[in-house]
Amino acid sequence: MEVMNCKTCGRLFNYYNGPKVCPACKDALEEKFRQVKEYLREHKVASITEVSEANEVSVNQIKQWVREERLAFQEGSGVGIECENCGAEILTGRFCTKCKNAMVNELGNAFGKPKAPVEKKPAKDKDRMRFLDKQ
Ligand SMILES: [Zn+2]
Ligand SMILES: [Zn+2]
Incomplete structure (x- = not known):
């Protein structure tokens, strides 16, 4: 645990993990998230700028929620x-979707065809022994 300044309001708070914002700002952000989600339910094709302006949330914050797959925009909302x-x-x-599928396939292949474990071949030692014997 360490004491840290909140990234949003600058207040000191006890930091454990996750985003570097104080509990009050975290709550406020969650509240904003609910508001934005509600807004998107009513305005299905709102653009990211419209959502940002109507809810007083930064475009970057909205994009972050989209990246985290917490928010999804409709086709055509740009x-x-x-x-x-x-x-x-x-x-x-x-x-x-294309890249996601490609990645899933790659992962599947990696798991499906595991590299043969490197086996220690005692035969090699035997060969060497035989070789040594010959000398
Ligand atoms: Zn704060
Ligand atoms: Zn792609």
């Missing part, structure tokens, strides 16, 4: 989040 791998426009998360 949220402007890009796949971190190929740059294609996506509505939620960090990667587009």
Whole structure:
């Protein structure tokens, strides 16, 4: 545990883990999140700027929620989040479906075909012994 200044309001607080904001600011942010979620339910095709202005939340904060897959924008809302791998426009998360699938496949292959464990071959020693015997 350490004492730290809140990133948002500057107040000192006891920091354990997670975002470096005090409990009061964390609560306020959660409240904002609920507000934004509610707003998106009513304004399904609102753009990220509209959401930001209507709810007084920074665009970066909204994008972070989208990256964390806590918020999802509708098709056509122009949220402007890009796949971190190929740059294609996506509505939620960090990667587009194509890249996500590719990654899942890669992971699947890695697990499906494990590298043969390196076996110590006692035969080698025997060969060496035989070799030594010959000398
Ligand atoms: Zn604070
Ligand atoms: Zn992609």
